[in-house]
Amino acid sequence: MRRARAVNECGEERWRRVLVGVALVGLVVGASRGIAETDNADLEPPGPAVGALAPDFALTPLRFYDFRLDEREITRQNAWELYEPVRLGDFRNKWPVALVFGSSASVLRADARALEALHRSYADRVQFLFVYIREVRPPPGAEAPRDPETDLERMRIANAFVGRMGLSIACVVDAMDDAAMKIYAAEPARLYVVEKEGGIAFASDPTTAGLDLGAFEAALVSATASPR
């Protein structure tokens, strides 16, 4: 009996082990499916999706008077309002906004001329904002501009880049915590069109290969076609 009980106990123990083994396999399968689902989710670029309300940000402009916050041709902010950051939400219900995220080492360099041409074509109907973000991390061994360490240094690099590229697009500079870049998942370069009511009308993929200016312009056409 004792032996039989021992055999039975042995059998129970084996089943218990088998069950534990099955449970573990189940956990592993579940975890791997979870990972696979996360991978699938990653195929969609993060950042605000088309149709969502554009997340607000308030950033320092490179210089004043480039921004059109009312129906006048150029806003003449009074002196006491100077140094206020430029807030994306301030354009809501006034103008569609074309957001251009990039840095001096990004693909923007190659597409600057085409972007400037688009800006000139739509400047009377769309507020363009170039959001200068942190410099692209170069691959190991490659030469690239040093990432700015202070907000002033970041402004200097942004200003030099805008001047060198001949961009007349109003420029705001992302904060040192890279808040706007992160919320828009914009590194290394990315385009958005925000419709007048504040919703995302177009979001390109973040790119190192080249900006999708064709789709960007189509979105601009559609954003400006809607009745104001």
Place this chain on the structure above:
Amino acid sequence: MGALDKLYQRYRDRVEFLLVYIREAHPADGWSAQVNPRLRYVKQPATSTQRFQVANSCVTDLQISIPCLIDSMDDATMKAYNALPDRLYLVGKNGRIAFKGRHGPFGFKPRELETAIEAELAALEGAP
């Protein structure tokens, strides 16, 4: 600034021009009459980035092509050159002051600077 820019275009291949942006002489929140409605009065920049913004607007709006440097927030350069509200200097190739203009606005005379530049260049050409 138009006269200075003309000087810059004329002599830029022989003289290094530097525009040093210093603190605002008549800020909106300081000693400012604000009598000229065509001028934009800005608040005194409180941080280096604000000073950068104002300097940037200044050179852009006034279409100044002279390379611009920005004084530090302790106004070290402005103090060393006693330059408020504006002042012209010419530094010789040997590093010594060759010309010191009077304070602006009444003493700010680009023509005097031009005369000094001509004299300095002539002296350099005559030197062995």
